[in-house]
Amino acid sequence: MRFHQNLVAAVLDGADLIFNQGQYADKVIEKLLKRDRRWGSRDRGFIAETLYEMVRYKRLYGEIAGVKQPFTREDLTRMFAVWAVLKGHQLPPWPAFADTPVRRIRGAYDTLKTDRKIRESIPDWLDALGAEALGEPLWEEEIHALNDPAAVVLRVNTLKTNRDSLARALQAEGFATQPVEGYPDALQLESRANVFQSQAFQDGWFEVQDASSQKVAPLLDARPGMRVVDGCAGAGGKTLHLAAQMENKGQLLALDIYVNKLQELKKRARRAGAFNIETRELGSGKTLKRLAGSADRVLVDAPCTGLGVLRRNPDAKWKIRPEFLQEVTQTQQKLLTQYSRLLKPGGKLVYATCSILPAENQDQVAAFLESEEGKGFRLVSEESVYASRSGYDGFYMALLEREG
Incomplete structure (x- = not known):
């Protein structure tokens, strides 16, 4: 591979924005790719793929390069050199790479790769959590699979x-x-x-839309003519899938607290020709009260840690904090309780997350069923999807039915 200075500079600029300024990788890359109109698809591909690799393996590359955050420009250049050497690329004869210790880099990797936390490039606390939650064998396979680039x-x-x-x-x-x-x-x-x-x-x-995500709407079994509520619609990936399954017949209510996401959903719905979608912003609790007992189907695609989708959002593992898990599980339980009230007798609810942690998945459903609100519900089915076994995103989904 022949390196070009403007492309390498773009990668280093992006790494600075992501690592030192805390910006989201996907947003940074989106902006970088518009920097130079002369760049072709291979140029843009190099920038995006290299940056994502540096984000995925930030800890590994940093350890080998001997640098720590906040990273200077020289630090980032050294990390880029580590990436290039480990990928088998010939570094260009630029002054910045003149003293790159190629043999030492390879030797350091051989030593460090025995430590999973460094090899898979994850925080200590996250490695301990994953091993305890899933068991050592499954966690070993899963965290390795989650470092593979996601298919489109x-x-x-x-x-x-x-x-x-x-x-x-x-x-x-x-x-x-x-x-x-x-x-x-x-x-x-x-x-x-x-x-x-x-x-x-x-x-x-x-x-x-990832294959794992495409399993959710069919599980809900939304049919033409029904009233269906998507309680955490966001920008509407699953909402649009539900609209197609309903053949544009019936009412599909897309709810969310973020107006900008619902605006994006409206644009996508127009392009898709999905006309049975009605968006509603959730401000006060009045909207949910009015819908109580009126829905045939409810989808709760709950906010979560996102550990199942690290392949497409690798910077998430550096942004999540241990205390966030406790916060998000409380939110998940609240949402399950609130949205379960919307169902008619005989109605069905799907609870889904893009996490692989039982604390966000099976444990949440079990806690709901044992609660006062969950007494009238039964668990019909549940499925945990792992990237290491499916080849796609990690996911969880459970189908609950309100007894008639």
């Missing part, structure tokens, strides 16, 4: 097309895909590419 998976919008037609349309635009076995609406890109520039995307034929 598309969900066909069945309001406008079908999977075969979408695959042909994307192929005609130069995007090769393959179906994902066991996921009827999913196509996976054979190589990473900017599918948002495709005409198929502009026409609303698909959304980018």
Whole structure:
């Protein structure tokens, strides 16, 4: 690989913003890729993929380079050199890399890779938590899998097309895909590419949505003509999937506390041709009170630590703090209690998270069922999805039914 100074500079600028200024990696990369219009797809790919690798392995690269936060420009350059050496790239003959100790870097890696916390590049407390929660063998496999780059998976919008037609349309635009076995609406890109520039995307034929996330809407079994509530809709990935399953018939209420996310959902719904969605901002508790006992289906896609999606959000492991787990589990239990009241007798609720921790998943459902609010509910099914076994995001989903 031949390195170019402006591309390497972009990577180092991005690392500074993410590591030293606490900005989110995806937002930083989005801005960086617009810096120079002359950059082609390979240039942008180099910036994005290298930055994500530096974020994933910040601890490992920092240990080998012998640097600690806050990182100076020289520190970041040394970390970049470590990345390049471990990836087998030849460093360019620039003054900044003149004294790079290639053999020492490789030797340090051979020594440090025996320590999982450093090899997989995670905080000590998170490693201890994961090992205790999942057991050593599963945690070892899972944290390793969560450092793999995520595949790009598309969900066909069945309001406008079908999977075969979408695959042909994307192929005609130069995007090769393959179906994902066991996921009827999913196509996976054979190589990473900017599918948002495709005409198929502009026409609303698909959304980018991981395969694990695509399991949630079918579990809820939302049917045409029902009243369905998406209690934590956000920007609407699962809302749009529900709208397609309902064939635009019935009422789909998308609720959230963040107005900007609901605005984005409205834009996506227009592009997708999903017309049965009604967005509502949650301010006071009046909205939920009015909906009590009126819903056929309720989705609680709860806020969580996001440990199941570290492949696509690797900076999350550096932003999460131990106390956040306690805070978010309290929020999850509150949401389960609040939204369970919206169901009609015989109605169904899906509780889902993109976490792999039982404290956010099975334990939450068990606590709800043992509570006063949960006495009229039964657990129909639950599933824990692990990246190490599925190849996709870590996820949890439980189907509860209110007895009639």
